[in-house]
Structure formats: C-alpha cells, structure tokens
Amino acid sequence: MAASGDVKSINELRIFESIDDLATDLAEYIAQLSEVSVRERGFFTIALTGGSLISLMGKLSEAPYNKTVDWTKWYVFWADERAVAKNHVDSNYKLTKDGFLSKVSVLNSHIYSINENLTVEEAAREYEFMIRQLVKVRTIDVSESNDCPKFDLILLELGSDGHVASLFPHHISLQHKEDWVTYITDSPEPPPERITFTLPVINSASNIVMLGVGDEKAMVVKQVIDNLTNGLDVSLPAKMVSPSEGKLVWFLDKPSASFLNAKESKQDEI
Template sequence: MTASAFARFGVSCAAQPRGAGRQTPGLAKPRQVGRGATSNNGTALADLAQENGAVNGAVNGVQNEGVAQIAVNGSSAEKGATISRINYIPRSRWPKGIPPVMGAHLMPSGEVAPVSTSKGAGLGGIPHKFFYPDEKDNYSVLQFGSPAAVGSGLASYVQEASAAAIKERGAFTLVLSGGSLFKALSPLIGLPGLDLSKWHVFFVDERNVPHSSPDSNFKGANEVLLSKVAIPREQIYAIKEHLPVKEAATEYAGQLLRLEETVLPRNAEGLPVFDVILLGLGPDGHVASLFPNRSQLAATDAWVLPVENSPKPPPERITFSLPLINSAKQIGLVAMGEGKAEIVQRVLEVQSLPGALPAQLVRPTAGSLTWFLDVASAQNLSMHKWESSKDFPRST
C-alpha cells in the first residue's frame, strides 16, 4: 500500500526503519506507519485492516517483501513487536463495473465507445458472409497465342463436352455469359460432328430488358451465334420479358425446375448440374452478375437471384447464384486482351479477402475449372514460378 493510498484514510507515513527487509526490485520503497494512527472517521487502522481483510480475505501475518509494514496497536519493529503485513485490496468504487469512459474508451468523435457484446472467440459471433470453398486440384490454365486461337480452343472444349454428355444421357447443357464471349464461340458455327438438336442453351446472367434491347445478352448471342446454328428455338432459355426483376429471377429458376433430369441432372444437394458454364471476367473480378462484396455473392438459398442495383448499367439483372455455378461439371473462364492482364494476375496470383474478387470463389465442388487466356491477358503472370511453394501463393 502506497503513502497516497494511506493518505486517503488520514494515515501518516514515516521513513522505513533501518534493518527492514530487502526491497523487491520494481516496487516502491516500503514505509512504516506511525503509532496510534487513525483514519479520518475515527476507526483505528488495525480495525480498518481487519475489516477489509475479512471482506477480501487479505489479512495475513506472513512476511512478504515489498509490502508495506503496518504497526498494529502502536508497536514497532524497533521494539521487537510482531509486524503484521497486509495485502489490502480496496472495494471497487464502481459496483456496476468500470465506466466505459475509463481507459480512454472514447472514439475520435468524443462519443463513448460501445461496449463489446462478444461472448468469446467462436461464441455467438456472426460468420463472414463470404467464404472460400475447399481447395481442390481440379483447375487448369491454358494460354493461347491469339484471340482466334482461344476461340478454337473453346470450340474444341465445348465439342468434347457435348459428345460426352449426349453419349451419357442424350442431352447437352451449355450456359453462356455476355460480352465478347459470343464472338469467341464463333468457331462452333459449321463445326462438324455437333448434334445441335440435343443442345440446351441458358444464360448465366441476363439484363432485365426486352430481347430487342442492345443490352440483352440473348440478343447479342442470337445475332452472333444462336441464329447461325441449328439449335431448336424452344431449347434456348431466355429471360421472360416485362416482369419485375424479382419475378423474372423466380420465373427463370422455374424454367430450370421444369426440365427433366435427363436434360438437367441434380446433384446430392438438389442443385442442377450443367455440363458446361462459360464465364467472362469483369475488370473488377466479377463473374456473371456477381459483383464484389455484394449480397448476391454470398447467397446460398436460391438458384437464380435478382440484382436491382448493378454497379454497371443496366441496373436490373438476374444471375445464377455461386452454388449453382460451382455445381457444374465444367466451367470455362475466358479473358482476352491486354485490358484484362491486371485483373487476371490479381485473381490467379494474389489471394484477396473473400468477396473482393468474385472470380476467386469460382471453384467447382465436383467438376473442373479451365482458364482460357491469350498472350496479352496472361502477360503479367509468373507461371514458371507456380510450382514453387516459396513464391506462391503470392501476397503482394
């Protein structure tokens, strides 16, 4: 107990008598209380010590170095009296807990910081809404010499998948994204050996606009590809026009639900399993209409989701959910041109926070993922170092 602590009770302090016990390093020099000292309310110090000792279990007669010596009943060490050493634990001045303003718990605004409601690590917390699926060795990265070579590679990829699916169950399901992907698939036009009568074509995302709109993925695919191949029109599944976006998403999911499992099988979780889903890569790392850190990216309870506030126009869209995409047998992710070089390098070589780069969450649960790149989009990659555990995964 320090001199200032004794002073609270009106107790005077005298110098430590010669020959007292050795001082413990780091503790204040022990002091002896003068005889007959009383508190300011008339209670003898010994009684006060006993009272507090009874409350706190702190009274003891054990010699303890570095603890203040208290003279009881006027006796002193110099007269050979027994010295009681007391570890005094004062009662809290805050019976309801330390006020939040203590300990600098103030925010820069001057407001009192909110009191934590945490129950402890892993108890009662809210889990992060984005997550990385389990790592699987089921992906490959293909680099081609030109965009035309990428198109030829894509056509062969689709052709092989089509043949395998039709042989297995008599149908092939292909899911398209938008953008430059339709042009890349033009080598499919006139490709021999394709049984197009067994094809079923879907859209991984679509803008909630009329089919005649220049923003329509259906219009873009039809002009460049679908109108030039012999796929039955009723086996091309477009968004229903002129519906509110939430109803449009529900209606498109209904189109999938109505298909026989010989056309669109289900996995153990009840999710449709498409044969091939082809995705583009946005400059911010988005795929389909799953944009960075948006709620749709974390959705797990629907096949098709409405998007009401897309960061790029038009604002209303529908999109496959991430679990539905990852249930596919094969996923092809296509990125071409110098403008995609930076985002390709970030997605493939820099591990981001979950949700920051949606393309990093494309990890098929039971299928495979294949990247299709040209020289320009792959120019920032360090593929020759990928096998080095020292260099990868990169964090810069």
C-alpha cells in the first residue's frame, strides 16, 4: 500500500510503475471495498464513468475476483452518461457492458442506466428520482451531513482539462447544489448532451477513486495536487472533489505523475 498523504484533501496517493500494476491494485482495492460494504450493509453501490477506466477494471473479471466477489450484491450506476442510444459508440453504458459487465455476474436488475428515449433533461430527472427511491430503502446509503446519496464507491477519471464526470471547468453545473443529477447540452467534448452527478453527490461518497493515466494528464495532475497541497484557487472541477465523510484515493501511472516533485512521488510510490 502507498503511504497515506498528510494533506487533508488527499487521503492517499498511489503511483505505479506500469499500467498493469495500476490495474492489478485497482482490482484488489475495489474487491476489498465490495467485501466490506456487502458485509456491513448487504450491498455494494458503485458509480462509474467511461474512458480508460473500464479497461483498467478488467482484472476484476479475471481470477480470483470473478469467483470471490459477490456480484449479486453489486448495484451499478453511472456518475455521468452521454444522451445517446445504448448501442451508440459514445455510450458509457455500452463501453461498460462490452468491456466489463458482460464478463461478470452483476444482476441485470441491479444495473441502472439512463432512459435513452427521453430528452436529456427528462433523463436526468428520472435518474435522480430512481436514485432517491433507492436511498429511501437504503440500498444506497445516505450522507449524514447533507442527505445526499452516499455511494460506496465513485470511480472518476481525470480529464486533461481538469474535468471529472461531465463537470467541466467554469460550467454552471458546478454551482448546482440542490440537484443530485443534472444535465448539460453544451459539453466542450462531443457529444454535447450529457447527464452527470453533481459535486455534492460526488463528495458524499464513502470512497472516491481518481484515475490519472498518460503524460497528457501530467500538467493537470500537478495543478490539482498542488492546489490540494497549497490551498490555491479551485477553478478546476477535479480540485473540487473532496469527500466530506469519505476517502479519496488517487491512482496514477508514472507519466501522469511525472510533474509532481520528487519527494512527493517517492513517498507514495508503489
């Protein structure tokens, strides 16, 4: 395990020599959280995004996890999704289904995707209503501080512009405090229409993984880590990720961490 950082906003920083090492540790980390959540609550609620995250979760579908993880207790959600058909190449659901869910035994009735037949605004409202129903029966836990849903794990991938989920820099969606799920119609990256968890929901999670992979992420990793270390401005969405009652763990490969200072990288390296 990497050493825990002494910065309040970063609970743990893990830097890996290779992508394979990162994927191996990520699988073990998720499996351990799943085991604890199932033992303590009877469920494991996990919210995903897209991108390279899904391929990095691939080791969970291999031995020993394909047999040892209690997949029937998993409830799967998306922290953001594109307003496209489920079989569209841009769909996070399709990416996750093809790359991960089709290889494990999560119950279809426990997989919660957006309604592709609605407008993006209607889809966001319906997704939030569905989450509220699951909070009522405590399938999804609830935050004591703000009554937001408290997912057992939210997995995020850091964008090269500092965005997370579909929360982009300087976008009005960053100001949404009352909604659990919101929508945008002007994403700076295609496709333009998306739904996304709001910051209060993300920050209410019991555990958050922030993934950074590749040298194109090195500058923004430095900007975000330096901010959390030095308390500078928080204009980047990734800088606003700071769980109120949970734990944030960064998973970085060597290229994405290459601009961090040597002392910081060395003390937390795996």
